[in-house]
Amino acid sequence: MAQAVFHHTFPNGLTLLAERMEHVRSAALNFLVPAGCVYDPPGQPGVASVLAEMITRGAGKRDSRELALALDNLGLDRDEGVGSMHLRFWGATLAQNLPAALEIYADILRRPLLPQEEIDPVRALALQDLQSLEDEPRQKVMVELRRRHYPPPLGNDRRGTIASLESMNVDVVRHQFRTTFQPRGMILSVAGNIAWKPLKDQVERLFGDWSGNDVPPLRMGKTPGGRGHLAKDTTQTQIAIAYPSVPFGHADYYAAQGAVHVLSGGMSARLFTEVREKRGLCYAVWASYMTFKDRASVLCYAGSTNERAQETLRVTLEEVLRLQEGISKDEIERLQAGLKSSLIMQEESTSARAGALASDWYYLGRVRSLEEIQAAVNGLTPKKIVAHLHRYPPRDFTIVTLGPKPLKLPRKFQSQPAKEAV
Amino acid sequence: MAQAVFHHTFPNGLTLLAERMEHVRSAALNFLVPAGCVYDPPGQPGVASVLAEMITRGAGKRDSRELALALDNLGLDRDEGVGSMHLRFWGATLAQNLPAALEIYADILRRPLLPQEEIDPVRALALQDLQSLEDEPRQKVMVELRRRHYPPPLGNDRRGTIASLESMNVDVVRHQFRTTFQPRGMILSVAGNIAWKPLKDQVERLFGDWSGNDVPPLRMGKTPGGRGHLAKDTTQTQIAIAYPSVPFGHADYYAAQGAVHVLSGGMSARLFTEVREKRGLCYAVWASYMTFKDRASVLCYAGSTNERAQETLRVTLEEVLRLQEGISKDEIERLQAGLKSSLIMQEESTSARAGALASDWYYLGRVRSLEEIQAAVNGLTPKKIVAHLHRYPPRDFTIVTLGPKPLKLPRKFQSQPAKEAV
Numbered sequence: 001m002a003q004a005v006f007h008h009t010f011p012n013g014l015t016l017l018a019e020r021m022e023h024v025r026s027a028a029l030n031f032l033v034p035a036g037c038v039y040d041p042p043g044q045p046g047v048a049s050v051l052a053e054m055i056t057r058g059a060g061k062r063d064s065r066e067l068a069l070a071l072d073n074l075g076l077d078r079d080e081g082v083g084s085m086h087l088r089f090w091g092a093t094l095a096q097n098l099p100a101a102l103e104i105y106a107d108i109l110r111r112p113l114l115p116q117e118e119i120d121p122v123r124a125l126a127l128q129d130l131q132s133l134e135d136e137p138r139q140k141v142m143v144e145l146r147r148r149h150y151p152p153p154l155g156n157d158r159r160g161t162i163a164s165l166e167s168m169n170v171d172v173v174r175h176q177f178r179t180t181f182q183p184r185g186m187i188l189s190v191a192g193n194i195a196w197k198p199l200k201d202q203v204e205r206l207f208g209d210w211s212g213n214d215v216p217p218l219r220m221g222k223t224p225g226g227r228g229h230l231a232k233d234t235t236q237t238q239i240a241i242a243y244p245s246v247p248f249g250h251a252d253y254y255a256a257q258g259a260v261h262v263l264s265g266g267m268s269a270r271l272f273t274e275v276r277e278k279r280g281l282c283y284a285v286w287a288s289y290m291t292f293k294d295r296a297s298v299l300c301y302a303g304s305t306n307e308r309a310q311e312t313l314r315v316t317l318e319e320v321l322r323l324q325e326g327i328s329k330d331e332i333e334r335l336q337a338g339l340k341s342s343l344i345m346q347e348e349s350t351s352a353r354a355g356a357l358a359s360d361w362y363y364l365g366r367v368r369s370l371e372e373i374q375a376a377v378n379g380l381t382p383k384k385i386v387a388h389l390h391r392y393p394p395r396d397f398t399i400v401t402l403g404p405k406p407l408k409l410p411r412k413f414q415s416q417p418a419k420e421a422v
Numbered sequence: 423m424a425q426a427v428f429h430h431t432f433p434n435g436l437t438l439l440a441e442r443m444e445h446v447r448s449a450a451l452n453f454l455v456p457a458g459c460v461y462d463p464p465g466q467p468g469v470a471s472v473l474a475e476m477i478t479r480g481a482g483k484r485d486s487r488e489l490a491l492a493l494d495n496l497g498l499d500r501d502e503g504v505g506s507m508h509l510r511f512w513g514a515t516l517a518q519n520l521p522a523a524l525e526i527y528a529d530i531l532r533r534p535l536l537p538q539e540e541i542d543p544v545r546a547l548a549l550q551d552l553q554s555l556e557d558e559p560r561q562k563v564m565v566e567l568r569r570r571h572y573p574p575p576l577g578n579d580r581r582g583t584i585a586s587l588e589s590m591n592v593d594v595v596r597h598q599f600r601t602t603f604q605p606r607g608m609i610l611s612v613a614g615n616i617a618w619k620p621l622k623d624q625v626e627r628l629f630g631d632w633s634g635n636d637v638p639p640l641r642m643g644k645t646p647g648g649r650g651h652l653a654k655d656t657t658q659t660q661i662a663i664a665y666p667s668v669p670f671g672h673a674d675y676y677a678a679q680g681a682v683h684v685l686s687g688g689m690s691a692r693l694f695t696e697v698r699e700k701r702g703l704c705y706a707v708w709a710s711y712m713t714f715k716d717r718a719s720v721l722c723y724a725g726s727t728n729e730r731a732q733e734t735l736r737v738t739l740e741e742v743l744r745l746q747e748g749i750s751k752d753e754i755e756r757l758q759a760g761l762k763s764s765l766i767m768q769e770e771s772t773s774a775r776a777g778a779l780a781s782d783w784y785y786l787g788r789v790r791s792l793e794e795i796q797a798a799v800n801g802l803t804p805k806k807i808v809a810h811l812h813r814y815p816p817r818d819f820t821i822v823t824l825g826p827k828p829l830k831l832p833r834k835f836q837s838q839p840a841k842e843a844v
Contacts, residue, residue: 023445025766056689057699064699068690072756075763078689093763124702128727132705134657135559235556267478267500268490277479277486280543283550305550334494341497341515344447348770 003347005357005367006196012211013184016203017357017367019191021350027095027192028350031105032358034215035180036085037160038153046160047168047176049082050119050126054173056080057118060107064118067104074101082158085292086362092351095193099202106206114177119170127166130159137238138284138303140230141402145240148228149297149398152221182212187361191353227399229406237309237403241300241316243394248291248363254376255388256289260298261335262327262385263287263319268334270319275302281312287320293363298394306403314410317397324389327382339377343370425769427779427789428618434633435606438625439779439789441613443772449517449614450772453527454780456637457602458507459582460575468582469590469598471504472541472548476595478502479540482529486540489526496523504580507714508784514773517615521624528628531608536599541592549588552581559660560706560725562652563824567662570650571719571820574643604634609783613775649821651828659731659825663722663738665816670713670785676798677810678711682720683757684749684807685709685741690756692741697724703734709742715785720816728825736832739819746811749804761799765792 004020037048057064071078071091078091089108091101133140147155188207190199245260246252264271264287275285282304290297300320304312346352347370360367401407426442459470479486493500493513500513511530513523555562569577610629612621667682668674686693686709697707704726712719722742726734768774769792782789823829 024770026763026770065690065695068688068695068699069752069756072688072690073759075759075761077760077763077767092767094766097763121700121702124730125698125705128658128702128705128725131657131727132725137557235553236550266490266494268487268494273487273490276547277490278543280546280550283547283554303550303554305553308546330491334491337495337497338499339497341448341499341519344516345499345514348446348448348772350770 003369005369006200007361007367008200010183010204010208012208013182014186014188014207014210015361016200017187017189017361018194018196018199019353019357020194020196021192021353024193024350025095026092026350027098027190027194028090028092028354029098029101029105030189030354030358031089031109032086032187032362033089033109033181034085034185035087036083037156037158038084038218039176039180039216040153040156040160041172041176043164044168044172045156045164046126046130046158047172048087049129049158049160050122050165050168051173051176052080052082052087053122053125054114054118055108055112055177057122058113058115059104060111062107063113064115067108070104071101076101084154084156090351090354098190098192098194102202102206109181110207110210112177114170114174116170119168119173123165123168126160127162130162130165133159137232137234137236137402138301141238141240141400142299142301144228144230144402145242145299145398145400148224148226148400149242151223153218154220154292155223179216182215183207183210184212185215187358189354189357189361191357192350225396225398227409230400230402231404232402234403235306236303237306237401237405237407239302239304239309239313239316239407240400241320242297242398243320244392244396245289245296245298246392247294247296252388252392254380255385256296256392258332258335258380258385259323259389260287260289261338262323262331265335265338270322271300271316274319275312275315279311279315281308281315285316291363306405309401309403310407313401313407317410317413320394324386324393327385329382332380332382332385336377336380340374343373425791427791428622429783429789430622432605432626432630434630435604436608436610436629436632437783438622439609439611439783440616440618440621441775441779442616442618443614443775446615446772447517448514448772449520449612449616450512450514450776451520451523451527452611452776452780453511453531454508454609454784455511455531455603456507456607457509457598458505459578459580460506460640461598461602461638462575462578462582463594463598465586466590466594467578467586468548468552468580469594470509471551471580471582472544472587472590473595473598474502474504474509475544475547476536476540477530477534477599479544480535480537481526482533484529485535486537489530492526493523498523506576506578512773512777520612520614520616524624524628531603532629532632534599536592536596538592541590541595545587545590548582549584552584552587555581559654559656559658559824560723563660563662563822564721564723566650566652566824567664567721567820567822570646570648570822571664573645575640576642576714577645601638604637605629605632606634607637609780611776611779611783613779614772647818647820649831652822652824653826654824656825657728658725659728659823659827659829661724661726661731661735661738661829662822663742664719664820665742666814666818667711667718667720668814669716669718674810674814676802677807678718678814680754680757680802680807681745681811682709682711683760684745684753687757687760692744693722693738696741697734697737701733701737703730703737707738713785728827731823731825732829735823735829739832739835742816746808746815749807751804754802754804754807758799758802762796765795
């Protein structure tokens with residue numbers, strides 16, 4: 001099935017991407033707005049999150065209630081997400097309802113009311129979201145890992161702080177909207193049973209006359225790095241590990257992804273086998289690849305009983321280092337089979353395709369065909385992945401634990417710069 | 423697009439269901455084995471969960487490692503789930519790999535090794551799964567809600583108890599396998615780019631000569647009901663509410679689902695609007711319908727700050743009761759639009775269709791067409807839903823809270839039999 005992918009960048013900098021999938025009746029849309037939490041003003045973390053919640057509380061001629069009704073009337077399944085770099089607006093419904101949904105999103109993105117009377121409930125929600133993190137140790141440890149592993153603002157958490165949220169007024173939110181919601185750098189991707197020409201004409205009519213400035217450049221702070229422990233009287237100890245990798249688009253990108261797959265893709269992967277299956281050390285263990293435009297990391301997670309947490313940390317780190325010692329041909333074949341299968345699944349889902357179009361465009365400035373990805377994955381060999389791991393060996397680990405007691409870093413990892421005891 | 427749905431029940435009681443989706447390249451399979459945790463032997467809760475983990479640790483001629491490799495080599499995305507009534511084996515991959523996957527599943531379901539040497543790590547995992555629940559208050563409150571709201575064994579949790587898991591040996595697990603893994607009552611559903619005749623022939627060859635006894639009947643205990651509080655020093659108070667509804671297949675089924683949708687479907691639904699949007703009482707609030715063959719419930723969840731938990735409980739209960747006072751025509755139109763959209767999404771997903779085929783067959787003994795569901799939903803009116811709510815008014819609430827302090831039950835709900843103070 002040949003892919004039908006279209007793209008157009010309007011003079012104001014908004015890029016429209018579309019994939020026609022003629023055997024489906026649905027369509028998914030995906031806006032990436034370069035207004036993620038890295039753009040929170042210094043001293044006011046959490047504004048992007050509050051804005052993401054406020055922005056659907058009335059827009060254009062509709063108040064908050066009317067807007068929710070209008071979207072629900074279209075049968076739109078939708079979600080707003082706050083990422084580091086982007087606010088993401090996702091929706092999926094019948095393809096025939098897509099034009100009506102786009103009309104409403106043009107109001108949301110360009111003409112939100114951001115009404116004074118909504119700030120109190122929205123702030124209350126944001127505070128709850130932040131406080132509930134204290135009851136969710138799995139999420140908490142990953143938030144702290146990212147905070148330590150990246151320089152601010154890249155490592156910032158979307159939830160902000162209590163002080164910042166409590167002092168936040170609607171003017172701050174409105175100012176944030178005016179400075180970050182710009183067509184330049186914005187991506188709208190659509191996949192499903194759509195026709196390109198009418199879609200492009202509609203998007204031009206809705207967004208073509210929007211102008212704005214460039215996205216402000218980010219000023220990076222100092223990476224905290226090192227190791228940290230969050231003391232908490234929990235039944236399990238949470239372990240989170242991060243180490244640098246190469247970003248999406250780098251010549252080594254597929255090799256880096258391949259290495260993570262050997263570690264954590266499928267039930268025969270190394271972490272699952274060594275940590276979970278053989279030793280029963282933890283119910284959940286995984287590694288995943290996370291990228292920004294200019295840097296990327298592998299993040300690992302394991303949750304274990306307090307008694308076995310020390311062994312879990314040791315085995316997990318050993319498996320990460322053991323990757324460099326060699327990868328078998330079987331492991332490559334399995335990752336190729338797994339990836340082929342997941343590509344086919346993606347090809348059949350309008351939401352997955354809309355997401356992939358936007359992601360490719362943001363990182364690469366173009367959309368990869370499924371054939372291109374397949375060919376790159378088929379070209380992986382044990383030698384290529386091991387060579388990558390020697391060029392970019394896992395090191396400079398950031399390690400965060402959460403539980404009643406800190407863990408000791410195994411001796412062989414103590415060459416790591418130890419800023420603090422784990 | 424007309425649906426092509428096939429079914430065949432073999433003489434041994436195994437039912438095969440299939441839906442041909444010719445525009446996709448994937449296929450999903452779904453086994454429902456009537457061996458859920460309700461069949462755990464008295465005094466040995468958690469056996470079904472341990473069996474579900476043990477059963478993929480070697481089968482037929484493959485040991486644990488070889489089995490994981492064989493499945494991963496097919497690019498199979500898979501999962502094993504332990505429900506109240508069923509163990510569920512789900513997998514999705516390229517349609518061309520489905521026959522090879524079925525061969526392996528025949529080994530898993532009929533000829534698992536259940537090896538002695540795997541029991542220790544599996545038991546360690548099961549203990550971790552149980553203990554980690556203590557660090558997850560959201561899950562914990564729902565587990566306790568179900569335990570109170572249903573008679574044992576329907577309200578049992580799959581995780582078992584520490585005492586039971588610590589004393590569990592491989593003989594108990596093997597005995598559980600022999601008594602519960604039977605073709606009678608088992609359902610295999612497949613959806614994707616498959617051909618019916620070869621599929622049926624293969625399943626007949628793999629499973630046709632399997633014989634076994636009926637699934638043992640369940641003996642129900644006494645429903646604890648009432649209200650409970652789990653004291654825990656958390657930042658948020660978790661609130662869980664359940665009340666009886668009509669089961670899947672009942673004449674009032676669509677009306678009952680409609681009422682839940684008015685309460686909790688979409689962002690303009692009543693709970694979301696009243697509890698979250700207007701008052702900012704809690705970040706997460708929802709209601710959902712949960713059915714067994716002979717009984718069903720509506721389950722509600724809300725998580726709030728400790729300070730605002732009392733108000734959250736009151737508003738949530740008030741919204742549940744307010745349903746009987748009337749439903750607007752707009753609300754019906756929105757639920758029809760939402761449901762139409764989600765049906766279309768389901769129609770495009772092999773995994774969703776495989777799941778729906780099996781579910782329909784288990785509850786109804788037949789597969790509903792998408793047209794039938796659409797017609798039933800289109801036939802809903804405010805009058806019909808309100809009439810249903812008067813025939814089956816929300817009452818006999820089971821309420822469980824988790825947090826530092828118990829809540830008071832609002833006065834108007836105190837006509838409820840109060841077995842314990844909330």
